[in-house]
Amino acid sequence: xxxxxxxxxxxxxxxxxxxxxxxxxxxxxxxxxxxxxxxxxxxxxxxxxxxxxxxxxxxxxxxxxxxxxxxxxxxxxxxxxxxxxxxxxxxxxxxxxxxxxxxxxxxxxxxxxxxxxxxxxxxxxxxxxxxxxxxxxxxxxxxxxxxxxxxxxxxxxxxxxxxxxxxxxxxxxxxxxxxxxxxxxxxxxxxxxxxxxxxxxxxxxxxxxxxxxxxxxxxxxxxxxxxxxxxxxxxxxxxxxxxxxxxxxxxxxxxxxxxxxxxxxxxxxxxxxxxxxxxxxxxxxxxxxxxxxxxxxxxxxxxxxxxxxxxxxxxxxxxxxxxxxxxxxxxxxxxxxxxxxxxxxxxxxxxxxxxxxxxxxxxxxxxxxxxxxxxxxxxxxxxxxxxxxxxxxxxxxxxxxxxxxxxxxxxxxxxxxxxxxxxxxxxxxxxxxxxxxxxxxxxxxxxxxxxxxxxxxxxxxxxxxxxxxxxxxxxxxxxxxxxxxxxxxxxxxxxxxxxxxxxxxxxxxxxxxxxxxxxxxxxxxxxxxxxxxxxxxxxxxxxxxxxxxxxxxxxxxxxxxxxxxxxxxxxxxxxxxxxxxxxxxxxxxxxxxxxxxxxxxxxxxxxxxxxxxxxxxxxxxxxxxxxxxxxxxxxxxxxxxxxxxxxxxxxxxxxxxxxxxxxxxxxxxxxxxxxxxxxxxxxxxxxxxxxxxxxxxxxxxxxxxxxxxxxxxxxxxxxxxxxxxxxxxxxxxxxxxxxxxxxxxxxxxxxxxxxxxxxxxxxxxxxxxxxxxxxxxxxxxxxxxxxxxxxxxxxxxxxxxxxxxxxxxxxxxxxxxxxxxxxxxxxxxxxxxxxxxxxxxxxxxxxxxx
Numbered sequence: 001x002x003x004x005x006x007x008x009x010x011x012x013x014x015x016x017x018x019x020x021x022x023x024x025x026x027x028x029x030x031x032x033x034x035x036x037x038x039x040x041x042x043x044x045x046x047x048x049x050x051x052x053x054x055x056x057x058x059x060x061x062x063x064x065x066x067x068x069x070x071x072x073x074x075x076x077x078x079x080x081x082x083x084x085x086x087x088x089x090x091x092x093x094x095x096x097x098x099x100x101x102x103x104x105x106x107x108x109x110x111x112x113x114x115x116x117x118x119x120x121x122x123x124x125x126x127x128x129x130x131x132x133x134x135x136x137x138x139x140x141x142x143x144x145x146x147x148x149x150x151x152x153x154x155x156x157x158x159x160x161x162x163x164x165x166x167x168x169x170x171x172x173x174x175x176x177x178x179x180x181x182x183x184x185x186x187x188x189x190x191x192x193x194x195x196x197x198x199x200x201x202x203x204x205x206x207x208x209x210x211x212x213x214x215x216x217x218x219x220x221x222x223x224x225x226x227x228x229x230x231x232x233x234x235x236x237x238x239x240x241x242x243x244x245x246x247x248x249x250x251x252x253x254x255x256x257x258x259x260x261x262x263x264x265x266x267x268x269x270x271x272x273x274x275x276x277x278x279x280x281x282x283x284x285x286x287x288x289x290x291x292x293x294x295x296x297x298x299x300x301x302x303x304x305x306x307x308x309x310x311x312x313x314x315x316x317x318x319x320x321x322x323x324x325x326x327x328x329x330x331x332x333x334x335x336x337x338x339x340x341x342x343x344x345x346x347x348x349x350x351x352x353x354x355x356x357x358x359x360x361x362x363x364x365x366x367x368x369x370x371x372x373x374x375x376x377x378x379x380x381x382x383x384x385x386x387x388x389x390x391x392x393x394x395x396x397x398x399x400x401x402x403x404x405x406x407x408x409x410x411x412x413x414x415x416x417x418x419x420x421x422x423x424x425x426x427x428x429x430x431x432x433x434x435x436x437x438x439x440x441x442x443x444x445x446x447x448x449x450x451x452x453x454x455x456x457x458x459x460x461x462x463x464x465x466x467x468x469x470x471x472x473x474x475x476x477x478x479x480x481x482x483x484x485x486x487x488x489x490x491x492x493x494x495x496x497x498x499x500x501x502x503x504x505x506x507x508x509x510x511x512x513x514x515x516x517x518x519x520x521x522x523x524x525x526x527x528x529x530x531x532x533x534x535x536x537x538x539x540x541x542x543x544x545x546x547x548x549x550x551x552x553x554x555x556x557x558x559x560x561x562x563x564x565x566x567x568x569x570x571x572x573x574x575x576x577x578x579x580x581x582x583x584x585x586x587x588x589x590x591x592x593x594x595x596x597x598x599x600x601x602x603x604x605x606x607x608x609x610x611x612x613x614x615x616x617x618x619x620x621x622x623x624x625x626x627x628x629x630x631x632x633x634x635x636x637x638x639x640x641x642x643x644x645x646x647x648x649x650x651x652x653x654x655x656x657x658x659x660x661x662x663x664x665x666x667x668x669x670x671x672x673x674x675x676x677x678x679x680x681x682x683x684x685x686x687x688x689x690x691x692x693x694x695x696x697x698x699x700x701x702x703x704x705x706x707x708x709x710x711x712x713x714x715x716x717x718x719x720x721x722x723x724x725x726x727x728x729x730x731x732x733x734x735x736x737x738x739x740x741x742x743x744x745x746x747x748x749x750x751x752x753x754x755x756x757x758x759x760x761x762x763x764x765x766x767x768x769x770x771x772x773x774x775x776x777x778x779x780x781x782x783x784x785x786x787x788x789x790x791x792x793x794x795x796x797x798x799x800x801x802x803x804x805x806x807x808x809x810x811x812x813x814x815x816x817x818x819x820x821x822x823x824x825x826x827x828x829x830x831x832x833x834x835x836x837x838x839x840x841x842x843x844x845x846x847x848x849x850x
Contacts, residue, residue, distance in 0.1 A: 003033065003051065003070045010096045013120040014070050017092055017099060020127030021053055021066065025135045030054045030345060037061075037269035039085045040168045041107075047266070050083055055136035056345045058217065058382050061087025061165055062271035062337075065139045067104065070094040081108040086269065087165055089143060089157045090134070099123060105158035106165075114155050136345045144341065145307040163529045170274060172265065180205055180260040187252040196248055199368055204247040206375050207237045208257045214240070216267040219383045226262075230254035241378060242386055245371065274299070297327070297414045297455060298489065300528050301499070302334040305412065305453035307531075308481060308501045311338055314409050319359050322408040324395045324415070324438060326362035329373030331412035331453075333380045335360060353384035361404050362390045395441060405445040413438060414455035417495065435460065439469050443476065451477075451502055458484060458496035462549035471547035474512050479504035481515040482550040483533060486524050486650065487704075496704070498550075511540045516552035521650040522791060553699035555786060558779050565715035565773075568687070571679040574708050576645060577666040578620065578631040589621045597623040599636070601665035605644045610795045611656040611689040611762075612731060613738065620665050634672065637663040641673040641684045645706055649792035652698040654706065656795040657688035659731075671708060682728045683719055690769040691803075695786050717772035727768055734761040738797060758798055760818070766803075767815035781811040 005011040022028065035052035038045050052059070053066035064087040069075070075093050080102050083091060091102035098117040105111040118126055132138065133153045142153050143162055184204065188196040211233045214222035221240070225233055231254060234247060248254065311319055319342075321335040336356055343352060360377070364370040370392050378386050395401045405411070415438040435456050442452060460466040461484060473480060483499040490497070504513075517533035526532050537552040553559060568574070580589050591598050598619040609615045622632060643657040646669045657673075659681050666672060673688070675681045687693055696714050697706055719727075737758040770780060784803040787794075794800040803814060816822055 004072070005070055006072055006096045009120065010070065010094070013096075013099065013123065014068070014094045016120060016123045017068055017094055018051075020123055021068075024127055024131045025137075025345060026053050026055075026065070027346065030056070030136070032059065035059070035086075037086050038266045039082060040165065040172065041081075041085050048082055048085070050086060052086055052088065055140040056340065056343075057349060059269070060271040061085070061162065061169075061269050062144065063140065064088040064269075065090065065134075065136065065143075067091045068094065072096070074100070075102075077108045077111045080104060081111040084111070084161060085165060087143075087162060087271075089139065089161060099126075101126075101156070103156050103158055104161065106161045110158050110160070137341070140341050144303075144337070159530070166271075166274065167529070169270065173274065176260065176265050177205065177209070180208075180257050183256040183260050184248065184253045187256040188248060188250065191250055191252050196253065199371075200246055200248045201253075202368075202372070203243075203245055204234070204253065205257055205261075206372075207234050207243070207247060208254075208261050210241070210375070210379060211237045212261050212265075213267045213270070213379065214383060217383060230258040233258070240385070241375075297330045298528060299330055299334065300531070301455065301489065302330045302412070302414075303337075304483075304531050305455075305499055305501055306331070306334040306338045308503070309410055309451055309453055310503060311410070312342055316342070318409055320404075320408050321360050321410045321412060322401075322404050323360075323362045323412050324401065324442065325413055326364040326373050326390065327369050327414065329362060329376045329390075331414070332360050332362050332373065332377050335410070335412060336377065336380050349384060353381055353387075356381055357387050357389065360388065361408075362388075363393050363395050363398065363401050363404075364390070365392070365394050367392050395438070402445050405442060405450070406447055408447055408450050411442050411446060411450060411452045413442070413453075415439075417457055433457075433465060436465055436469055440472075443469070443472050449505055451505070452500065453502075454500040456498050456500055458498050460500065461498055461551050467547055470550065471543065473500075473502055474541075474543040474546035476506060477502040477504060477512070478506040478509055479513045479515075480546070480550070481517070483517045483519065484551075485519050485527075486521045489524065489528065511542060512546045514539050514541045514546060514550065514552065516550060518554065551700065555695055555699055555783060558775065558783050559696070559699075559715070561775060561779055562692075562715040562773065565717060567712060568673075568684075568714045568716050569712035571675065571677055571716060572641075572684055573674045573676055574711050575631060575634055575672055575674075576708055577668045577670045577672060578622075579628045579668045580621070580626050581628045589626060591619040591621065594619055595621075597621055599665045600663075601636075601667070602642065602670055603667045605646050605648060605669055609644060609648070609656055610797060612658055612685060612735060613797075614658050614660065617664060620667065622665070632665075635674065636665045636672070638674060639681055641675070641681055641688065642666055643671050643673060643688050643706075643711070645669055645671050647697075647701070647704060647706060648795055651790045651792040652787050653694055653790055653792060653794045654701070655688060655694050655697050657685050659685045671706070671711060673711075680724050680728065682731050683724050686727045686731065686765050686769055687714075687716060690766055691784060691787060692769065692773060695783055715773075717769070717774070719772045723768050723772060727765060730761055730765050730768070734758060734765065737761060756798060758796075759800060762796060762800070763803070763814070763818050767813075767818055771813065771815045777811045777813055780813055784814065 003011075003014060005014065018031070021031070031051065031053040033051045034049055036047055036049050037052070039048050051068040052064055053068060054063045055065045056063050067083040067086055067088045067090075069083070069091065071093055074095065080091050080093070081104065084104050084106060086104075089104055091104045093100040093102060093113075095117060098119045100113050100117050101115050102111065102113045127134070133156075138153070139157075142157055181201065184201060185196055188194070188201075208230070211222065211225065214237070215225050221236065225236075228236075231251070234254065238244065319339060321332070321339075323329070323331045323335075326332060339356060339359060340352065343355070347355075362370070362373055362377075364373060370390055374386065374388055374390050377388055377390075378384075391398070391400055393401060415435045417435060419433055435454075439452075439454060439456070446452070456466075457463075460469070461482065479502075481499075481501040481503060483501075485497045485499065487496045489495070515536065515538045517536040519527040520534040523532065523534045527534075535554060537554075537556060539552050539556075590603055594600070599622050600617050601620045602615065603618055603620060606615065639659070639661045641657050642660050642664065643655060647654040648656060673684060675684055693714060697710060700710050701707065775783065781804075788802050788806075804817065812822075
């Protein structure tokens with residue numbers, strides 16, 4: 001956009017704005033007064049121009065800070081929003097008599113001017129007053145590190161702008177690259193009758209992609225490639241980056257990728273670190289993921305870990321980063337970006353490149369993955385050449401890896417999650433799981449001041465196989481952050497994971513500051529995009545407590561209160577169900593009708609598996625030659641309680657139980673609970689179906705299966721003989737109500753008129769259990785409110801939408817709330833009971849009370 005002005009005063013104001021930006025750190029080399037970019041928010045993807053000001057080079061939406069635009073007449077929000085694909089959060093409209101600062105949002109509705117017009121005479125004062133929040137490092141940090149924004153910056157920054165832009169660009173890039181791969185594959189198969197070699201295909205696509213980036217960024221030697229043949233373009237890229245690995249050489253394949261990538265997509269304003277996206281989302285299929293144990297780290301997860309580690313507290317010359325199991329280098333790219341943001345914006349590109357090469361080191365056993373990693377890191381440091389210290393090595397046998405750890409200040413890793421093969425040396429050291437082995441290896445050789453950021457399986461939070469690693473971390477670090485993630489975070493893999501971030505080396509205190517965050521399923525996308533967890537708790541823990549578990553469960557105040565109660569293992573014997581020899585052979589192990597060696601029982605948790613009700617059964621084969629383990633020898637013929645071992649939902653209602661007096665046998669998808677010490681089975685059923693049990697399991701388990709150890713440790717109350725008997729009668733009545741049988745004369749304890757009978761009986765069962773736990777009313781209310789936003793319903797055959805009406809504020813125990821005496825005190829009850837001749841004004845007051 002070539003600026004046009006009304007008069008000399010107008011132009012002088014524009015120059016004063018550029019001078020003010022220069023004064024706070026935006027030198028002439030960080031701005032382009034006629035910068036062209038594609039408006040990806042517009043479906044037609046038009047090109048737009050503006051005076052763009054950047055916090056650092058290379059220029060991209062990641063580094064854009066200001067859009068400066070003179071206007072003859074006041075701009076509208078719609079017009080200013082046309083600049084949002086630039087990525088700059090702040091717009092400065094230069095009017096003939098003053099300037100108007102704008103917040104540029106992700107759309108016109110979030111784009112607005114945040115101050116009144118500022119006279120030209122006040123421009124210097126504006127930049128002087130805003131210098132701290134507007135300088136390059138401040139805006140780059142606020143844009144790229146969620147949570148780093150100051151209160152003053154929030155006035156100007158729409159934190160959803162860059163995530164929205166990245167989402168659009170990522171999708172379009174994915175579409176273009178997918179189409180390019182399809183075109184090349186079809187062209188190659190048409191010519192040869194064979195599919196292309198995947199590695200040569202990848203190199204071909206990536207090199208043509210790099211050529212397009214170099215061309216769009218006007219790098220010398222690539223500016224006039226439009227008339228060159230694809231072969232010439234590929235040769236020039238290979239020479240530029242020093243790459244000699246072969247690509248697909250047939251002319252048809254090369255022309256196909258050229259035609260697709262050379263039209264319709266501009267990389268002028270693209271943040272090049274996003275190009276690592278193609279490896280995890282476009283070029284790795286499900287088969288390769290399963291075979292190689294690949295669960296590529298989403299770049300926003302890598303950014304979260306990198307941004308949480310205190311790089312800024314480490315001297316600039318010591319910020320050495322090592323990534324074992326580097327895969328396609330997503331952590332290296334994220335670390336490069338973090339290091340760049342901390343460097344002076346006046347440092348030249350070549351100086352920065354030398355610094356990055358010195359600070360970053362990666363190790364990967366797979367040669368092709370390492371090649372991908374090198375290309376991704378190279379593009380992230382565009383337009384500089386290679387020279388990266390990336391090693392093809394097994395970290396368990398590499399002296400170079402050991403040496404690099406001794407000087408490393410930061411180790412970033414997402415290790416493979418599968419077990420070691422039977423012949424691997426780690427097995428001889430008693431290590432079966434790769435994540436434990438990699439973490440132990442790092443902790444053994446890491447420099448005393450070194451910090452770590454790891455992606456680990458969710459079982460690392462409290463699993464026994466990780467206990468030693470947790471203890472070592474607790475002894476070494478005084479500040480540890482753990483984030484528990486739901487499944488489906490990683491592309492194409494159903495894994496529950498956690499993030500480990502060890503932030504501060506121990507200096508003397510024996511306590512560990514443990515921060516535990518949980519991301520629930522419904523907040524998964526929000527965390528990936530904005531780094532907002534569903535909840536966060538911080539606690540000072542001893543080394544032994546951290547070694548036992550990283551978990552700070554939700555409702556921890558409730559569990560602390562119940563910590564002195566007996567545990568379920570005191571009143572019951574709990575065992576997982578039976579299992580068969582693998583692989584599972586349904587036609588041999590299950591039957592719909594009785595046969596020799598078959599016993600009636602349950603195999604899977606179906607949708608009709610509900611609280612208190614006996615589900616439909618099947619027949620399980622107990623033939624001795626098929627049996628695995630000792631569970632077949634348990635006392636299945638004795639009365640017991642059956643509870644699911646596979647969670648019923650991702651929400652709080654994960655548990656359901658029923659009483660089995662008939663000798664059913666259950667598979668590993670269930671647990672069997674045998675009462676002892678004369679404890680009634682019906683009370684155990686009520687306990688396991690109660691909100692206490694549901695909340696305990698939901699806050700202590702983050703996995704698909706509910707462990708026996710979790711159930712054993714569940715707190716149980718002392719229940720009086722009268723309440724044992726009452727629970728037995730209430731459960732009987734509840735099951736009768738579900739069968740639509742007439743009720744006997746059982747006096748319904750605390751019955752509330754007008755409620756559904758089954759729901760009312762269920763509330764009464766819960767109330768008896770809660771009364772036995774005797775929680776303070778405040779904590780009981782917190783517990784019951786935990787179920788208010790449950791996205792998956794309670795496992796009962798009727799609507800159950802919570803315990804208290806949404807507008808009900810007082811905190812009283814559930815058993816009092818459902819009592820008849822409480823109902824008779826409510827205004828609505830009084831209104832319904834009064835005669836028709838009541839004075840209308842009094843009736844209105846009573847209605848308000850109701």
